[in-house]
Amino acid sequence: MKRIRNFVKNTFKNYPKEEREKLIKSVTEMLTEKVEDLVENGYLLEDAINKTVTEFGSIEDFEDIKIHKKRFRIKNLSHYKNDILFSIVSVIIIIGILAYVNLYFKQVIWFVIPSLALLFWPLSMIYKYLNRKGSEKENRDD
Amino acid sequence: MIKSDLIRGHLETVILKLIIEQDRYGYEISNTIKERTENQFIIKEATLYSVVKRLEERGLIESYIGTLTHGKKRRYYRITTFGKTYYKEKISEWKEFKLIIESLLEA
Numbered sequence: 001m002k003r004i005r006n007f008v009k010n011t012f013k014n015y016p017k018e019e020r021e022k023l024i025k026s027v028t029e030m031l032t033e034k035v036e037d038l039v040e041n042g043y044l045l046e047d048a049i050n051k052t053v054t055e056f057g058s059i060e061d062f063e064d065i066k067i068h069k070k071r072f073r074i075k076n077l078s079h080y081k082n083d084i085l086f087s088i089v090s091v092i093i094i095i096g097i098l099a100y101v102n103l104y105f106k107q108v109i110w111f112v113i114p115s116l117a118l119l120f121w122p123l124s125m126i127y128k129y130l131n132r133k134g135s136e137k138e139n140r141d142d
Numbered sequence: 143m144i145k146s147d148l149i150r151g152h153l154e155t156v157i158l159k160l161i162i163e164q165d166r167y168g169y170e171i172s173n174t175i176k177e178r179t180e181n182q183f184i185i186k187e188a189t190l191y192s193v194v195k196r197l198e199e200r201g202l203i204e205s206y207i208g209t210l211t212h213g214k215k216r217r218y219y220r221i222t223t224f225g226k227t228y229y230k231e232k233i234s235e236w237k238e239f240k241l242i243i244e245s246l247l248e249a
Contacts, residue, residue, distance in 0.1 A: 057186030
């Protein structure tokens with residue numbers, strides 16, 4: 001019967017926690033009853049479990065109970081703009097600190113090198129933004 | 143096997159009817175459906191469970207733990223008064239529906 005429980009657990013693993021425990025418990029109960037009935041009618045336990053598992057159906061048959069798929073946040077263009085803004089502001093702050101430390105102690109000009117690396121952050125954000133903008137334009141044209 | 147989409151909308155009523163006849167447990171319901179339709183329609187446990195759960199949440203049926211003659215435990219479902227009323231309503235709806243479709247398709 002452990003197999004039944006594992007099967008049910010696995011089937012509903014994407015359900016929200018509050019609902020899941022109860023759901024797993026009652027579905028397991030129902031399937032266990034079926035297995036017991038089948039065994040009584042002459043099935044081997046192994047076969048009864050296999051039959052029950054295959055006849056259960058899929059999560060799509062689980063109609064009308066809201067399938068709480070994780071809703072991914074759909075980013076729109078303004079999100080990407082915010083990303084760019086955030087990265088630019090952050091980079092300015094970090095480069096500022098580096099430059100300040102560098103110049104304050106009158107060292108060799110080394111801050112340019114980490115700054116260069118840092119600049120790739122806003123750069124990649126801009127790339128993503130333009131990418132998104134391009135694909136949206138394409139969708140509109142269709 | 144008949145397309146289950148057509149039956150889906152009436153599953154609630156079917157299950158209510160089976161429970162009105164006598165108190166039944168989960169597998170008994172699906173087995174009875176299978177037998178009565180002579181294997182033409184087989185309800186999957188996943189579907190059965192979600193319908194039963196919905197019926198129970200709406201107070202149309204209620205469940206209790208019963209014991210079979212040889213001591214095994216089963217979760218039985220019984221109809222409530224509300225369930226009976228609901229069933230009557232659904233049946234008259236069905237009859238009306240049947241007449242409409244008949245007059246349209248078999249004219």
